[in-house]
Amino acid sequence: MVLCDTGTGIPNELMDxxxxxxxxxxxxxxxxxxxxxLGLALVKSFTEMTVGxxxxxxxxxxxxxxxxxxxxx
Numbered sequence: 001m002v003l004c005d006t007g008t009g010i011p012n013e014l015m016d017x018x019x020x021x022x023x024x025x026x027x028x029x030x031x032x033x034x035x036x037x038l039g040l041a042l043v044k045s046f047t048e049m050t051v052g053x054x055x056x057x058x059x060x061x062x063x064x065x066x067x068x069x070x071x072x073x
Contacts (some may be wrong), residue, residue: 002065002066003065003066003068004065005064007064009059009060009061009062009063010058010060011025011060015056018040019041021037021041022036023040040056043068047070052068052069052070052071054068
């Protein structure tokens with residue numbers, strides 16, 4: 001499953017931190033953050049509990065894609 005958005009993307013220097021709890025990427029185009037920053041941390045935790053994998057790709061200023069791979073039992 002791949003989930004994509006059409007937001008402002010994530011700067012390269014923040015990519016390694018995006019799965020940390022309460023982490024939110026911000027930039028000059030965003031005036032207010034909505035949410036707690038727990039979404040990706042929870043996705044990673046739940047995915048890894050099922051022996052799955054999660055990855056993230058982003059082009060700053062364009063799009064972010066999160067790929068979730070789950071095993072078939």
